[in-house]
Amino acid sequence: MPTDGRGPVDRTSMTLTALAEHEDKAAALLPAEVYDYFAAGAGAETTLHESRTAWEHYRVRPRVLRDVGRVDLPTSLLGAEVSSPVVLAPTAFQGLAHAEGERATARAAAATGSLLALSTRSSTPLEEVAAAGSAPWWFQVYAMRDRDLTLRLVERAVSAGARALVLTGDTPYVGIKRRVTGTRIAIPDDHFLVNLQQHLDPGRADARRAAEQDPTITLEAISWLAEASGLPVLVKGVLRGDEAVACLDAGAAGVVVSNHGGRQLDRAVPSAIALPEVVDAVAGRAPVLVDGGIRSGLDCLVALALGASAVMVGRPVVWGLAAGGEAGVVEALEALRADLTHVMALTGAASLADLDRSLVTATSIWSPL
């Protein structure tokens, strides 16, 4: 499909199998403990599993005889013009997936006109990532125990051109992943601290502790970061309507409905189930993004029809990166976009504005208490 996300439905790039192939290839190429780190979910992985299957509990109610000779995906997210509503989620330590790490991902985002969210825990200094690609990007913030360290990083992200901050709210402590217990991956300092190295005294014994997520932060961190950066702040990890409203009231410019790809609290509600409640509570005040288990155009379509402004994808980007570097990430993004245009056409939707809640209906296995 054209990089601007507009035009006829391109069935030649509909290679969704690429996503599964990338994961298989990543599993074969990566050391087992690295693959497990990327793939794992928390606890018994119930939420990891349901993150994907919950999207399948919606059914589509297509419209007929609509002009779908072309399908347009471009959209605008907090002022950033992007070619599609498929956004690259922040994922840590991409240097463990591929030697080019986040640089390759940034180039792929630029090549496809996609928005990139860059993790605090990138394996590459954020300035190098920003210089690698020309796509608009957001900076994901882990508020660290050392607040000054957090501010220095945010200042650098602002100088390097970040358009918004994404404050992750669901990780006061890192979720326990049984799959990696025993072979718990030891992230080397040159991956863990690379973004922070220049601010840490050489030999500082407590460097890792200073850089850990601060479990005491509250909603006040939203205005603290907004004032310090002058950027809009989205909160990621929201799964309830009342929490979304509390974040907006505290100054957030948007929310990301997410359970961290099933990596934090096992048995947390799937994003697909939380999304309508959050969209209704936010009532158009701000963009609502969603992530977790998005693996097809239909998953994207359901999310957008339920009211999401955009979807984020995490592991499909990591697997694409591991399997083929920049080209692998481009392939994954193109496959999702091409599949989305195809299912939009079959639903009778020629643009994102045509996607509304009347197009989906929920099957009944999830019901409120």
Ligand SMILES: Cc1cc2nc3c(=O)[nH]c(=O)nc-3n(C[C@H](O)[C@H](O)[C@H](O)COP(=O)(O)O)c2cc1C
């Ligand atoms: C390997 C890995 C690392 C991640 N690192 C971060 C991170 O640094 N910051 C963050 O906010 N979320 C992080 N996430 C969560 C993603 O941003 C996103 O919420 C999740 O991957 C979406 O689910 P999906 O992988 O099923 O698409 C990470 C996810 C994975 C798989």
Ligand SMILES: CC(C)CC(=O)C(=O)O
């Ligand atoms: C260092 C971790 C907190 C990065 C992360 O968010 C994850 O692995 O899910």
